[in-house]
Amino acid sequence: MSSKDIIIEKIRILKLDQKPLPEIPDFEGATDLIQEFCISIVSNKGEILSAEELIKKLESGIYPSIFSTDLTFEHFSNQALPVDVHSFSKLDLAILNGQFAVAENGAIWLEDSDLRLRAIPFITEHLVIVVSRDSLVATMHQAYDRIGDKHSGFGLFIAGPSKTADIEQSLVIGAHGAKSLMVVLI
């Protein structure tokens, strides 16, 4: 008997009562989605930038190597998508598109098609995500409704820059992933 069979049998033999699944109500969430989203991003230690503010930063040269999948900022991109993402270990800035975002907690959803290579939002030193203000939803429930049963090999909610409070509960921004998250709402 395989371990699977042993485990399954141990469970089935108990003949436990089956309890029904509850219905999840339509919780409303905030009414001013943009305001709520911006508050969430800032409280997660991210930043909200306008497109103009981002362009100024890009033009200033503070990010020597930039990889952008977003069309608006594509001309700032000076890195091609590598075959092996290890080549991006010194990438200064990645600019990606988010599919939609959640107002209650600032979470932005990206899938394989948005990331190109899954490691990019983590390996880059700094991260910009561009997301449409019309795509905002209020709660995580609405977020999963929106994702539906779409099939992507990988999906990710990012809500802020990499952080840790493991040293005496002092919040440090920039643990292993991107040291900053800048969000541009278009």
Added chain:
Amino acid sequence: MSHPQEAAEFLKDSAKSKWHDDTLWFIRDKRDKMSHTIPEWEELRELASSIKDNVLGNLADYLEEFERNASKNGIHVHWAKDAEEHNAIVLSILKKKDCTAIVKSKSILTEECHLNPFLEKNGVEVVDTDLGERIVQFLGQPPSHIVLPAIHLKKGEISELFHERLGTEKGNEDPYYLTQAARHHLREKFLAAKVAITGVNFGVAETGEFVVCTNEGNADMGVHLADTHIASMGIEKIIPKRTHLGVFLRLLARSATGQNITNYNSHFRSPESGKEIHIILVDNGRTAQLGRENFRDSLKCIRCGACMNTCPIYRRSGGFSYKSTVPGPIGSILSPGLDLQKHSSLPFASTLCGSCTDVCPVKINIHEQLYLWRQEITKAQGTSIKGLSMKFGNGIFKSPLSYNYSGKIMRMALKNLPKSLIYNPLNVWGKQRDLPPVPNESFKEWVKKNRP
């Protein structure tokens, strides 16, 4: 040493134990503030609890559904009946990949299975990449909290450690500086690792996907840079549908750290092209707990740690005092199921205040289960001196005559015997507390006189 002895030791350093208590209370307080911003908070807890009730009643079906869907999507599914088998499966994958150095993100399950020492004995270097976990790994300690592994350490201790291990400046305690040192050190490990191990926060039966939540991004750094991702999942971590993630992700981070969401919530459905994902479904005592009617609900746990943050005993005795992989209130109802003898003092390390039950996002009746474990433990112990004196107590209390007699004697003794006899070390109450001032008459005597 039993829990009371460990706790007494911990409290001897009164400054440190107060700091530990204050730090964890601060996190409990953040959790309260956050939960009060969600009007439907209590409803969410009820939903999460009901979803998990449904899971436990249909566990075999959901596990099989999960395996079918995960396999269809190209994930290799393994089953391990116990810790030994889990560890053997991990090693066999590493051997196949010819890999002798791995990175691992936080997985309490792998702690439970003692994976690290097993792999190290078999020639594999394991680097724990969660900052708190790397710190305790350097110190040769287990994590003292399931979410905040290094909560028992002050920055001075970490600074000293990093100076020794990473060559940081002696005496530099700045958390940002120390974290950057860890970032550089671990980035090298991430870039080199061909295999990365993670835990699993939720496995979704409907889609065969699994979700990993971190703030640091270390789980993702590891797996997306490696070629092979091994995920270890306890069989109780299954949830039925994708939409249920909405409920659990709204509750998890808020309960654990008072954040509205963890930074990264990665949903793994298929491997990246040319790579592999393996998931190991682990029993290791979970089916046995499922069979215990009184304690089955402990399997609803989503490992948020809120019960530890709120527990006045955990805060004042520290995770190590429990001597079990999962400490605190939830640990005290899980661990006796694994080893009743070893963990017999844990259910008594509680005043049954009930705070843990009130913060649990899946409404496990933790304090009730602590009470019920006490009944099991005394049964298993058979007659003991404590048992005898309790039986004797029942003898006194059953008959009014004997109770009145002994009560009077006790009051007389307290009034007339010299203080030294009452306050001797054998009288534990009197070590740091006075006995109550002795009244002239009992209430019964007053009633006889005043309400005949």
Added chain:
Amino acid sequence: MSHKSKPHIALFIPCYVDQFYPNAAIATLEVLEKLGCQVTYPMDQTCCGQPMANAGFERDTVGTTKHFIETFAAYDYVVCPSGSCVLHVKEHSPTAPGLEKEQKALHDKIFEFTEFMTDILGIEKIEGSFPYRIGYHASCHGQRGLRLSSSSELNEKPFSKAKKLLENLEGLEWVELARTDECCGFGGTFAVSEEALSVQMGKDRLEDHISHQVEILIGGDMSCIMHLQGIALRQKQSIKFKHIAEILNEILK
């Protein structure tokens, strides 16, 4: 309350209150009498069995439980100035074979003192003067077990049966603590089996009250009071301790 004849209330007094804190029991009795209740203290009563059950010997308290049910069977209500004892009777006493009906009836008619006042007697407010800074300590079993007041952990509208009874007293200052409802550390046999922790919790609880200039620590359960008072006396702290019934008894004439 509207009964054809006046309901007969039995007073249930925990063993240690009978022995060490008779004033709390006298106050409970006199308050109920002053409010027009017919109250009897059945002399036969002993203990509810809580210390033994919490130590893991619930199965050995059948005799105690039977005696308890029989003692209180004839009364319409049972009132007790202790939340933890009432909770024990309702939730942790073993089934008494042969007395199942009486046991169920007991569970429906037994009340802690403050909840009896607000929920059964329907007391909306109590008037009088009590010009002191008071800190209220609800026992965990009373608060989270019997839900005598809201818990800081839950997202619920704040309420407190004890506060309802005290808040209209002139001059009374209800002090807000840093940790609203942390356990005092008594916990029954815990007080002795985990003595170091128990005392530290008690010291911290006291410090919360004292640092907020509480003059009188009022409790709903003398077990908590006994523990906190024991520490305060040893540390020579001047804070006073009273059961809520004692305060109400001073106010009501």
